[in-house]
Amino acid sequence: MTDITSRLLAVKQRIEQAAQRSDRNPDSVQLLAVSKTRPAEDIRQAHAAGQRAFGENYLQDALPKIAALADLDLEWHFIGAIQSNKSRDIAQHFDWVHTVERVKIARRLNEQRPPGAAPLNICLQVNISQEASKAGVSPDEVLPLARAIATLPNLRLRGLMAIPAASDDVAIQRAAFRALYACQQQLIAEGFELDTLSMGMSDDLEAAIAEGSTLVRIGTAIFGTRST
Template sequence: MTDIAERFQLVRSQIRHATHIAGRPRNSVRLLAVSKTKSSQDIASLYRLGQRHFAENYVQEAIQKQQILTGFNITWHFIGPIQSNKTKVIASHFAWVHSVDRLKIAERLSEQRPVHLPPLNICLQVNISQENNKSGITLEELPSLAASVNLLPRLRLRGVMAIPAPIVNYHQQRLPYRQLYQCVQQLNNPELDSFSFGMSGDLKAAIMEGATLVRIGTALFGERNYTQKD
């Protein structure tokens, strides 16, 4: 068994275990493979093992991989910061966008989503730890932005995404996810069914607090090389 196959098996086992401990249905959590800075060959290897959902942070890098992997039935997610001059490309080449934190960006994505494609699935990024160096809206801003985005015709608002400040303690890891999950429930919108929570270091805590999409990179692909620029 290859290294990537072993890591894939281990991550899926961790997801199944955490889902079971949380008392949730077996298939209620989807693994999202974060493939930024990784090669198309690595993506193809994971695809052949059964992985179908992949996430990218850098637009140009992602487009190059999509062109190489055009014959693969991959669902592409964009999870990086969004510049206004990149919205047209993102709207045309991705099925999901997890990092919307401004109405202007949402409006551009809606206007530029090709009519032959289904509505673009959107998650609103919440800066749950209120870190100055991270993008995202506050919890207080969430209801208003959600209401506005929900009205845009070429988008489908699905839920929220969060990247809390790094915490080692498992019980403390759970708190920001719980807070955001409860805030979304208070919006009383059954369409908001997606919680893009959790990465390699806090997967269990995220699943315990309602994650439906866990974004895993290092635990699947190994350490990254950040020399790639967008």
């Protein structure tokens, strides 16, 4: 058993235990393996251990890996900042984008999605902790952005994503995740059919799952400490 395989199994056990503590079905929480800066071989090892969904932050790092791993049935999620001049490649090569925060970018992704491709799955990034250094819309801007995206036929709005302010206090972690859940519920009350809350990483996945996360983004706990 490789190190990646053993760490992947350990993360899945954490997810299962956290879900059970919250009286949730562990299958209701998807694991997204964050493979940014990792070589294609690491992704192959994780796939061999049963992992299918991978998240990438940097387009220039991701595209060669997507090409090298085209023989595998993988689901690619873009979870980094979106530059306008990179939107075409994102629209063409990814299945999900978690970091939409501007109508302009959403329109570009919609226009640049290849003909015949399935709609691009979208999460809106919410700056749930209202940090000046963080990307994302404020909670009161979520509904107008969601309404704009609903008019774009090549995009499918699936839910919300957030990276709350770092904290070792579980109560603070849970409060931020609870706020994102509340944002999602407000959209659902407005008629949006959402099924995804992308929240929780290696250090706070338990708190995220307790507050309703359906997708946790895990890198270090699977692949180890990055060298770059």
